[in-house]
Amino acid sequence: MEPFIFNTTKSIVFRPGAAAELAQIAGSLVGRTCLFVTDPGLRGLGLCDPAIASLEKAGIAVTVFDQVEADPSLATLMDAVEAGRENGVTGVVGFGGGSSLDIAKLSALLLGSGEDIDGAWGVGNAKGPRLPLVLVPTTAGTGSEVTPVSIITVGAEEKRGVSSPVILPDIAVLDADLTLGLPPAITAATGVDAMVHAIEAYASKSANNNPLSKLLAREALRLLGANIETAVSTGGNVEARGAMLLGSMLAGQAFANSPVAAVHALAYPIGGTFHVPHGLSNALVLPHVLRFNAPAAASLYAEIAHDAFPHLERETGDQALCADFIEELAGLSKRLGMQTRLREVSIPEDALPRMAADAMLQQRLLVNNPRELSEADALTIYKAAW
Numbered sequence: 001m002e003p004f005i006f007n008t009t010k011s012i013v014f015r016p017g018a019a020a021e022l023a024q025i026a027g028s029l030v031g032r033t034c035l036f037v038t039d040p041g042l043r044g045l046g047l048c049d050p051a052i053a054s055l056e057k058a059g060i061a062v063t064v065f066d067q068v069e070a071d072p073s074l075a076t077l078m079d080a081v082e083a084g085r086e087n088g089v090t091g092v093v094g095f096g097g098g099s100s101l102d103i104a105k106l107s108a109l110l111l112g113s114g115e116d117i118d119g120a121w122g123v124g125n126a127k128g129p130r131l132p133l134v135l136v137p138t139t140a141g142t143g144s145e146v147t148p149v150s151i152i153t154v155g156a157e158e159k160r161g162v163s164s165p166v167i168l169p170d171i172a173v174l175d176a177d178l179t180l181g182l183p184p185a186i187t188a189a190t191g192v193d194a195m196v197h198a199i200e201a202y203a204s205k206s207a208n209n210n211p212l213s214k215l216l217a218r219e220a221l222r223l224l225g226a227n228i229e230t231a232v233s234t235g236g237n238v239e240a241r242g243a244m245l246l247g248s249m250l251a252g253q254a255f256a257n258s259p260v261a262a263v264h265a266l267a268y269p270i271g272g273t274f275h276v277p278h279g280l281s282n283a284l285v286l287p288h289v290l291r292f293n294a295p296a297a298a299s300l301y302a303e304i305a306h307d308a309f310p311h312l313e314r315e316t317g318d319q320a321l322c323a324d325f326i327e328e329l330a331g332l333s334k335r336l337g338m339q340t341r342l343r344e345v346s347i348p349e350d351a352l353p354r355m356a357a358d359a360m361l362q363q364r365l366l367v368n369n370p371r372e373l374s375e376a377d378a379l380t381i382y383k384a385a386w
């Protein structure tokens, strides 16, 4: 068996209503005064109120920073850190989608260690120690509560990342009640993104692909595949919502240790240039990238086909099962009401060559792809997806 390293969040609390009991779950960890990081939308909806009230009732002073935007900027991070510093906070709570959790991770790092963000960018460069950190996701997709990564937008559109086990939180709180109100389009896109995390982690060529990631990816696909349509059509179904939240976390644990590949690499130019949401960007290229990968990965995709789609026929061989798996994924996006072609999200055909060139910049992801992929291959895939 090959050597590997597996890191994850050390405590996971999964319970509907858990956010309203945040003080009992995390009060002693965060200390007497905490920074609560969220976005203006969630604050306006009052979704954070029970969690904040729980902390305050326990005598914990809460500094709320509610200015996190989508694709959060370095300026926002520095504002959050400043708010924490002014109030001498002893712990950080991140509450929201991937953006709020990303700001919370780096706020805890910079407040705890006093290090300079410029020395922390990249893989394994963050030093720590960070402040105690609790993350409460309100979408089921990114798995950010169990990934050691935070992405920040620097300047107009440069994305920089910090990747280090130091920014894995102490506690992840999975409260399905928080996701009941997510609109169908967001539920669909984030749910498919989580499925892509599991598929790409399972088939990743990374030297650190490992038995734990594979196991988690399969259980993630089982939960996500069985519940995504119910969660989209019947948003108030707390069972389905809980399964999606757990499934996306398991997929997060899988890909945090066995990283994603060409689906994500080809999705980035769609999101970066045309501001298509991350999950939808992935869904648009997913079947086409998997078809390209099939000659190298058919047996891997065949292994997970029944996890996501238990009704698929069991007697067929790897090639047929792989083809069925890809068709099911394409059909799923359609059934969920998502756009399925690049032209439907206002991408002009003449933008495809530039996108193919941009996708090649994602070498850190492409090296994990089960089949080597050139710029010409990327263009062929985009044309098929157009």
Ligand SMILES: [Zn+2]
Pocket: 193, 194, 196, 197, 264, 278, 282
């Ligand atoms: Zn993703």
